Amino acid sequence: MADLVLDAVYAGGTAGNISDDPLSRLLPGVGNQGGFRFNVSKQGRDVRFVALFTTGAELDWPDTLDPQTGVFTYYGDNRHPGKELHKTPRRGNELLRDAFEWSHGAARVRVPPFFLFEKAAPTGRDIRFRGLLAPGGAALTSDDELQAIWRSTRGVRFQNYRSRFTVLDVSKIPRLWIADLVTGDPLGSNCPAPWREWVEARTYQTMLAPSTTTVRSKAEQQPDVVGKRMVAAIHSYFSGRPHDFEACAVEIWRMMAPATGACDVTRHSRDGGRDAVGEYLLGPVADRVAVEFALEAKCYALDSSVGVKEVARLISRIRHRQFGVFVTTSYFNKQVYDEVRADAHPIVMICARDIADVLRGHGYGDVHAVQGWLDHRFPAPPGVGPV
Secondary structure (H helix, E strand, O other): OOOEEOOOEEOOOOOOOHHHOOHHHHOOOOOOOOOEEEEEOOOOOOEEEEEEEEOOOOOOOOOEEEOOOOEEEEEOOOOOOOOOOOOOOOOHHHHHHHHHHHOOOHHHHHOOOEEEEEEOOOOOOOEEEEEEEEEOOOOOOHHHHEEEEEEEEOOEEEEEEEEEEEEEOOOEEOHHHHHHHHOOOOOOOOOOHHHHHHHHHOOOOEOOOOOOOOOOOHHHHOOOHHHHHHHHHHHHHOOOOHHHHHHHHHHHHHHHOOOEEEEEEOOHHHOOOOOEEEEEEEOOHHHOEEEEEEEEEEOOOOOOOEOHHHHHHHHHHOOOOOEEEEEEOOOEOHHHHHHHHHOOOOEEEEOHHHHHHHHHHOOOOOHHHHHHHHHHHOOOOOOOOOO
16 A cells, blocks of 8 residues: 655565565556556556566666656567567567557557566565656657667567656655556546646656766676676777777767767877867757767776876867767776866766676677677778787
8 A cells, every 4th residue: 555655665575486576566456577567457458557667687678767867768578589579478569659659649648657666686576666657758759769679689680669768757656546547547636747747748847866976986887797798808809909999989989979970080199198089969950069079998908997197198188168088998996086077077987887788778788799799890900800
């Protein structure tokens, strides 16, 4: 009978089996397995509400919540070859297709509320409530909101959905509204105002939570075991020719910042403290404003930190109205991180963990995929083979 409180943890049982699952007790009728868990009307025609559950352990399908923008990225349930996009056992992709289609028209009232939960600890069945989701977002195009993307496993291709939701500015879901949803009354007196406004006018009142953590520790900059192998493959590939890594660093930055325009890798003998210079484009397509940036790249081993000297070199070369991008296959030591953030230098600091995360987001989820990407995008010069 508890309300759903934002970021509260709901404890699982201790029997050591599936009966420990707390979600099926919090939300009636949703079951105790899977990422998509529905409450369906007695006639089976309407989905009353949906619990989206993510473990964060699917490395090839990195569900991601960005608290600073309120955007949640969620991957559908066609995660293995052999099935058509919408023919999944739990019909999750079919629901995504319908919900995002309904979200753009008069049928928006048919869209069920989505409640986001995540696994709260590596072991056990405790879960954390992460918010009320509405399909799409005020700053997203329809193509950005829901995309069918291709993946491959052992050379076999298949499609899955990548969906994007907005976390609405609701700090508590009252139990009375959950009861109303079960009876088919989603817009009754207990409905949270942000959900009502979204249904009636597609207005997003977004939950925004600016980060207070500005300095990441070494552990926070290091990827998991598979991610370390991926980044180590990049370091090994450019071993003996670290300056060739600069083009790779530019590509990694483009993955993170798709609005990047022209970007030129500078000659090593004349780089002036910048391995590349480029433009980041702002504004409408017909009238773009270009903000210049300078990029520095260091292809270091995972345990070899970037220090003050390397970052100071980039800072000294940034001109007025420019920003800097520093890409490394290792991590930034505490002193340099403290100084950059304390002095508010406009430097984007991209470490090994960031590289692993963005590669996974673009479909390169293991060493084999990363190696293929390197071979295709950055072939070794004639007579030089990758190490």
